[in-house]
Amino acid sequence: MIPMWMAELSRLSGLSVPTIKFYLREGLLPAGTATGATRSTYDESHVRRLRLIRALTDVAGLRLDTVKQVLDGIDSAESWHDAVGSAHTRLAGTGEDSAPPTEASLARVDALLEIQGWQLAPGHPQAEILARALDALDEVGHPMSEDMLWFYAHAIRPIAMEEVLWVHSDEHGEEIEADVESAVVRTILTEPVILALRRIGQENVSRQLNEPKPDVPPDMRMWPERDR
Amino acid sequence: MIPMWMAELSRLSGLSVPTIKFYLREGLLPAGTATGATRSTYDESHVRRLRLIRALTDVAGLRLDTVKQVLDGIDSAESWHDAVGSAHTRLAGTGEDSAPPTEASLARVDALLEIQGWQLAPGHPQAEILARALDALDEVGHPMSEDMLWFYAHAIRPIAMEEVLWVHSDEHGEEIEADVESAVVRTILTEPVILALRRIGQENVSRQLNEPKPDVPPDMRMWPERDR
Numbered sequence: 001m002i003p004m005w006m007a008e009l010s011r012l013s014g015l016s017v018p019t020i021k022f023y024l025r026e027g028l029l030p031a032g033t034a035t036g037a038t039r040s041t042y043d044e045s046h047v048r049r050l051r052l053i054r055a056l057t058d059v060a061g062l063r064l065d066t067v068k069q070v071l072d073g074i075d076s077a078e079s080w081h082d083a084v085g086s087a088h089t090r091l092a093g094t095g096e097d098s099a100p101p102t103e104a105s106l107a108r109v110d111a112l113l114e115i116q117g118w119q120l121a122p123g124h125p126q127a128e129i130l131a132r133a134l135d136a137l138d139e140v141g142h143p144m145s146e147d148m149l150w151f152y153a154h155a156i157r158p159i160a161m162e163e164v165l166w167v168h169s170d171e172h173g174e175e176i177e178a179d180v181e182s183a184v185v186r187t188i189l190t191e192p193v194i195l196a197l198r199r200i201g202q203e204n205v206s207r208q209l210n211e212p213k214p215d216v217p218p219d220m221r222m223w224p225e226r227d228r
Numbered sequence: 229m230i231p232m233w234m235a236e237l238s239r240l241s242g243l244s245v246p247t248i249k250f251y252l253r254e255g256l257l258p259a260g261t262a263t264g265a266t267r268s269t270y271d272e273s274h275v276r277r278l279r280l281i282r283a284l285t286d287v288a289g290l291r292l293d294t295v296k297q298v299l300d301g302i303d304s305a306e307s308w309h310d311a312v313g314s315a316h317t318r319l320a321g322t323g324e325d326s327a328p329p330t331e332a333s334l335a336r337v338d339a340l341l342e343i344q345g346w347q348l349a350p351g352h353p354q355a356e357i358l359a360r361a362l363d364a365l366d367e368v369g370h371p372m373s374e375d376m377l378w379f380y381a382h383a384i385r386p387i388a389m390e391e392v393l394w395v396h397s398d399e400h401g402e403e404i405e406a407d408v409e410s411a412v413v414r415t416i417l418t419e420p421v422i423l424a425l426r427r428i429g430q431e432n433v434s435r436q437l438n439e440p441k442p443d444v445p446p447d448m449r450m451w452p453e454r455d456r
Contacts, residue, residue, distance in 0.1 A: 014327075048368070048369065051367050051368050052368050054364075054367075055364040055365075055367060055368050058360075058364070059360060059361050059364040099242075113428070117432075118428055118429070118432045119432065119435075120428060120431070120432075126424045126427050126428045126431070127424075127428070129420055129424045130420070130421060130424040130425065130428070132286075132287060132420075133287050133417060133418070133420040133421045133424065134421070136282075136283040136286070136287040136417055137283075137413075137414070137417050137418070139279050139282075139283060140276070140279050140280050140283050140413055140417070141276070142410055142413055142414050142417070144418070144421070148394065149421070151390060152387070152418070152421055152422060152425055153425050153429075155383070155386055155387045155390075156387075156422060156425045156426050156429060157429050158383055159380070159383045159384075159426060159429070160425075160426050160427075160428075160429025160430045160432075160433055161429065161433050162379060162383075163426075163430060164430055164433040164434050164437065165433070166376065182370055185365075185368055185370055186365070186370050187427070187430065189361060189364055189365050189368070189370070190361070190365070190372070190380070191423055192357055192358070192360075192361040193358060193361045193362070193372070193377070193380055194380060194384060194422070194423075194426070195419055195422075196354045196355075196357045196358040196361065197358065197380055197381050197384045197388075198384050198387060198388050198391075198422070199354050199388075199415070200341070200346055200348060200354045200355070200358070200388075201346070201381075201384060201385050201387070201388025201389065202388045202391060202392050202415065203348070203354070204345075204346045204347065204348075204388075205388055205389050205392040205393070206392050207347070209392065
């Protein structure tokens with residue numbers, strides 16, 4: 001580990017010196033090694049942590065207080081499973097001032113978990129988030145049918161399985177911290193990938209429905225024209 | 229439409245009077261019908277709009293300025309396809325102060341779109357979001373392999389198709405505004421459903437890998453124990 005000054009840390013991380021100092025004060029970035037009354041040196045682990053903070057804020061769109069909680073979870077976790085659970089709990093905190101989910105939606109989530117063979121501790125934040133999302137769709141007059149909910153669970157299941165198996169099949173380093181960081185970061189940073197692919201897919205299906213190719217005879221069209 | 233006073237609007241929407249007045253000032257909620265110098269009445273459309281704002285902020289976690297842009301997009305769109313495209317563009321604006329994606333990642337996205345038979349206009353925000361997410365994973369040292377990226381696209385494709393077909397198969401109301409609102413709201417409000425199901429799935433697969441059932445003989449286990 002080659003020590004570096006703040007200026008070099010700023011250059012390598014792409015973040016300004018005032019921003020880095022702010023992260024130090026807020027406890028997002030561990031202190032450097034003091035080399036005098038007012039100067040400190042930093043190393044590669046600081047560059048890595050700053051890149052992680054930038055990715056979590058810019059790409060995953062997390063607020064700084066949430067980023068801090070996720071980082072604390074990474075730093076204190078002892079296993080992949082713990083760290084992901086901890087990060088999920090902390091990320092779930094974003095809606096903490098919202099109303100609790102209705103009993104009806106919680107019962108729907110329980111039924112879904114049972115049919116999928118999934119277990120969650122009672123009061124688990126993800127079950128509550130799911131129930132609250134179902135309530136919100138009800139409230140705005142677009143309830144999600146049981147068919148749709150089951151379809152989502154069924155379609156997402158293989159994604160979750162592949163993701164966990166990928167992480168487990170990677171060579172495990174000496175440091176559990178690196179493994180844990182990897183799992184949490186991948187989970188969060190692939191959320192925009194999943195949502196972007198879904199929207200790109202929607203736009204393309206929608207376009208196909210709206211604009212059948214003019215040179216395709218009607219009986220050869222993939223999507224029959226609909227009256228509207 | 230039965231007119232109501234502000235107090236009734238507050239009761240039905242579950243939002244405080246100061247909050248509603250703030251939304252009126254910010255242009256998130258259309259003005260009511262003036263019935264005097266200082267009093268106005270509101271109707272069911274105001275209740276509906278307030279519930280929508282609450283869902284977009286609390287459940288989808290959008291910032292108020294993004295909510296305003298999404299609502300403006302809904303109000304001015306002329307078709308489902310336009311509205312979803314517009315909402316996607318506006319939602320994509322959250323990372324506008326981030327660095328542009330690298331050429332390498334944009335080329336990967338182009339290759340993915342081609343293999344999936346998908347088209348997007350050049351510079352389309354979702355292509356940029358996707359490319360930026362790939363860059364972020366690179367930067368934090370967890371690059372997404374081509375296999376993984378293609379797996380995601382393949383796994384998400386049927387979700388996008390079902391969603392668009394569901395909306396199209398619904399009876400279309402007289403008001404295009406209601407259709408458009410429905411499509412945009414469903415797209416945004418089902419994001420937490422998708423992400424929560426993914427995390428619940430991950431936790432369950434992870435738990436299965438960590439804790440094989442003690443009463444299952446090793447050769448019957450679904451997940452062989454791994455050295456770690």
